[in-house]
Amino acid sequence: MSTYQCVTCGREVVYDGPLPVRYPFCSSRCQFVDLGKWLREQYTIERDLTPEEAGEPWPPRPPGEEPQRR
């Protein structure tokens, strides 16, 4: 039996065996909170985010896959 602390809320998580898929979070909710925080910081550094862009599906389409025009 081992434990770790959730990096989002600090709650102690007890697990047995291999690390849980949610590590280092206690729940998928905390995972999304951290991801959202990280994304906001990234966008804030680069530029302002429009509502359309905020609704972009994840992951974003990698460059080079846009249809080519002749």
Ligand SMILES: [Zn+2]
């Ligand atoms: Zn948590």
